[in-house]
Amino acid sequence: GVIHTDFEKGFIRAEVIKYDDYVAYGSEAKVKEAGKMGVEGKEYIVKDGDVMHFRFNV
Numbered sequence: 001g002v003i004h005t006d007f008e009k010g011f012i013r014a015e016v017i018k019y020d021d022y023v024a025y026g027s028e029a030k031v032k033e034a035g036k037m038g039v040e041g042k043e044y045i046v047k048d049g050d051v052m053h054f055r056f057n058v
Contacts, residue, residue: 019049
C-alpha cells in the first residue's frame with residue numbers, strides 16, 4: 001500500500017495489537033497490562049487483523 005506523504009514524513013511508531021489478543025483480553029488497557037502490545041517502526045508489514053495506533057508529528 002501507499003502511505004500519504006505527510007503521514008510518512010511525521011511517522012514515529014505504530015502500537016500494534018493482534019485482533020485475537022484484543023478479543024481475548026477485552027480492552028486495549030488489558031492487552032497493554034499483559035504485555036501483548038507491540039511497538040513497530042516504518043519497516044513493519046501490517047498483518048490481517050492488526051489493530052493499530054499510529055504516532056506521528058505534524
